[in-house]
Amino acid sequence: MTIDAHHHVWDLTVREQPWITGSALAPLRRNFALAELAPQAAAQGVTATVVVQTVSGEQETVELLALAAGDGPVAAVVGWTDLTRPDVSDRLAALREMPGGQHLRGIRHQAQDEPDPRWLCRTDVRRGLRAVAEAGLVYELLVTPTQLPAAVETVENLPGCRFVLDHLGKPAVAAGVREPWASDLARLAALPNVDCKLSGLVTEADWAHWTVGDLRPYAEHALEVFAPERVLFGSDWPVCTLAADYGQVVRAADELTGGLSATEHAAVFGGNAGRVYLLNL
Template identity: 40%
Template sequence: MIIDSHQHFWKYNPKKHAWIDDSMSVIQRDFLPSDLQPVYAENGVDGCVAVQADQTLEETDFLLELAHKNDFIKGVVGWIDFRSVAVEHDLEKYASDKKLKGYRHIVQGEEDHNFLLQPDFSNGISKLEKYNTVYDILIFPHQLGATLEFVKKFPNQKFVIDHMAKPYIKNGYYEGWAVLMKEIAKYENVSCKLSGMITEADYHHWTPEQIHPYMELVLSSFGPDRCMYGSDWPVCLIAGNYSQVLQLTTNYINTLSATEQNAIMGQNAVTFYDL
């Protein structure tokens, strides 16, 4: 069983999706379930978790609507404003929807390096545990210090780091990222997605060998029981096709036991997101 723990859908809007600049022109269009289904059929993928790409409640509703119409979308990671006084109202609103599995904020886009530690944001996160809902951490490496303090504050909250915290693979930077990732991995309530890797390398000249040291650090630190495969489709199309992304992970983990491989490629996502 293969479960893709991280992919996106959108109806492209140049203003709303301003982060998709001209270097990413290949994804400046709509991406919907009808685009992804044949890709999954070709690659033997059984299902996925759709993750928010826009910070609105409308985005959460859009993804949930797609999930209810398409059985292969097993769960949704949506968005609510954790800084809002209405946070509990919003959590209550989505609590009854069986496809809503978690939430995410685009922390990588926040100028404050310590955004995760802001009191109003932390207050919102503190409400999650009651609803048995997970939280996806989307950050850049310079935000790892705040992330370490953040996960310490919530020992009973299930977290997952998206895209291995986006290490600067293209520039070969490793040590600072590695030190903090190892520290964060000591907290057993934190998992990590083997996702978003080829787009952190050189779009046109990346090789698996350049990416392997980063994968090795994550696998050795978090262990096979806290790592999960994700494609980051359609963003991955900037630097490669779906098969290349899938094979990057499957080829790398092929020396692990069958049980460990199955965990990384699907079972960990099922368990983590309660799919």
């Protein structure tokens, strides 16, 4: 069982992706459908996937749930709702009532885009995170290295919530910078209620000239501090296509985990995602 724990889809004729700006991201300004991903994933032995939100709007989540209810590899959805709403519990319940609502397994917000580096520490946000936990869902942390301290504080103060850190906290791979990211990641990993995705590294590296060696110090640090039992592979398709195709991402992750035992490797590439997202595959 191989699970891709992080990918996206979007249709620009349905809605804009406002984060796709500038010439560097221009290759992403087209439609990316599950029908394009599925054969690439299957060719790499991927048997199930987790699709993740990209915009701050519930309607996209409704559509992703319907996608999970149909044919194809999508087994779980990480969606979006406004954590700061007083009725966030009701909104989560409403999403669960939508077609495919049983596939809702997590919530995410683009905290990386919030100007306040301590957005996760706000009282209204924390209230929303507790509602996510009460609904039996995980919350995905999409943060930059400067926001990792707030993530550590939040995870520590909400021990009843389950968290997943996306993209290893987006370390500055291209610049070769490790601190304070490495120390903050270790602080986060010391908390038992958070897992980490081995994803998104190729687009934090030099898109045109990255090597597995460039990624290795960051991946190995994450595997050391979280241990293989709390690391999940994710492709971050189609964002990864800025730097690598789907097969290259899978092969890079396989090489980065080459020193693991067979049991540990299986956990990173499937077992851990099955546990985190409550998948019965």
